[in-house]
Amino acid sequence: MKMRTRIALITLLLVFAGCAAWAVEPRERLADPTLEARARGISGQLRCLVCQNESIDESGADLAHDIRIFVRQRLTAGDTDAQTVQSVVNRYGAFVLLRPPVEPATYVLWYGPPLLVVAALAGSLLWLRRRQTAPESETAPLNAEETSRLQRLMRETDG
Amino acid sequence: MKRIFYLLPLALFLVLAAYFALSLRPGRDIHELPSAMIEKPAPAFELPGLGDSAPLALNALKGHPVVINFFASWCVPCRIEHPLLMRLAQQNRIPLYGIDYKDKPEDGTRLLATYGDPYRLAGMDRDGRTGLDFGVYGVPETYVIDAGGIIRKRFVGPLTAETVDQELLPLLKQLGQS
The missing domain is CATH 1.10.8.640 (Cytochrome C biogenesis protein)
Incomplete structure (x- = not known):
């Protein structure tokens, strides 16, 4: 050395x-x-x-x-x-x-962080599941008024 | 429903911001700790007198509310509150007793001889044991003890004219003497 x-x-x-x-x-x-x-x-x-x-x-x-x-x-x-x-x-x-x-005054200190983690995990899981099961249903179908307006617009551009 | 969900982070931020703002508000001393001794009987003590003061014992003080001030000759903030204590003593407005905390007797005596002695009696707590029993974690600290020997209030750090007028004197009045 x-x-x-x-x-x-x-x-x-x-x-x-x-x-x-x-x-x-x-x-x-x-x-x-x-x-x-x-x-x-x-x-x-x-x-x-x-x-x-x-x-x-x-x-x-x-x-x-x-x-x-x-x-x-x-x-x-x-x-x-x-x-x-x-x-x-x-x-x-x-x-x-x-x-x-661990006493009532320190419950937030002791249980706050694990609760936050659980809440965050649950939230992410829910969000992921919803995205997987219903990828298309994000947009609502057009109502009658919107449908007719769309058709009118289509006709105008066609013409 | 969905909109509320998106507002959640904002709400969380506001709660946190409010908490931090409260913690940072001016005049708040982050080192000030709540006393564990409030509403509990003052620990008994029997201290030799400082200088030519008679000995100071808790039992002899019972019967009327008293103010006990922990001080020391080596303590800089004590010098700041000392003129205020002198004024209060001259006006005889508070029953003030002193405990010289972890100090050499000659130093404590010289302090009171030089700057004046605001205390009715002053005792010596040379090894800091009485201070430890009171939960003192720095001088000066000032305790208000009622006639029954119960600690009613602790002031950490130097007393100010403001805390004396707004907190100490009203409390003493409420305890039956001013």
């Missing part, structure tokens, strides 16, 4: 290594690896309210740090994962959940 390619590869690797790094600081981590794994799992589902498009696990914001500590405190105190998530939701609302819950 040429030197330049190698340098380019290493640079690329470093760039992506940077992206994969987590914001969790060493002093935040719990000694118990199972608890820490649960905390990481929960942190990944919670939105950082300052950056709004990052989970608190990825965010370097101060508030994200505080919530990570809070999550770990709850878990250490013996709360289940669901209880821990709920206590964050109680404070910050369902907006902190990166995966919104």
Whole structure:
């Protein structure tokens, strides 16, 4: 491998290594690896309210740090994962959940897109079937008045 | 019937356009979130006093409506609302209490010494835990708590003369004190 390619590869690797790094600081981590794994799992589902498009696990914001500590405190105190998530939701609302819950307020969000797809498919099918079965019936037959007018016109051009 | 069918895309477009127009209307802060704590009991807190203020505890505040303002010396928008808070304090129009959020005690004390202290009492929330219990996601935030300890309203960002006149003062009046 040429030197330049190698340098380019290493640079690329470093760039992506940077992206994969987590914001969790060493002093935040719990000694118990199972608890820490649960905390990481929960942190990944919670939105950082300052950056709004990052989970608190990825965010370097101060508030994200505080919530990570809070999550770990709850878990250490013996709360289940669901209880821990709920206590964050109680404070910050369902907006902190990166995966919104299915409830009346989010029905449009969850069911809207599939409904649109179904409606679009049904519409296209109907349209295609109608076009196949009745290709000629698109135009209505002439009524009596139109027929006589057509005949008159034909006669005029003939003459 | 057929004509209605052709108008459907136009109708859909109008609905979407109305939705976007509503979202883009001036004065709407896209980062402002509804509070999950409205109409719920305020979380209990017991904070050491900032500077020479006596300690600040929720239990001691119950019995009359209060306004709690989260602020910090490092917070720029807090400086914007500070003169307004001073004016309100001088007129003694609102029962205003302060919580110094994630701040060094000496910095908070210096802030109030330099620019004036609008608070009846100010407490220190050094680790931000009380803020977290309230669902604070940025300072300044201002909460109105009624006599029974229920959170009735949250203002995100600096208070303005407009929000004070149109929302805060009427709400306090309605809660039984002004």
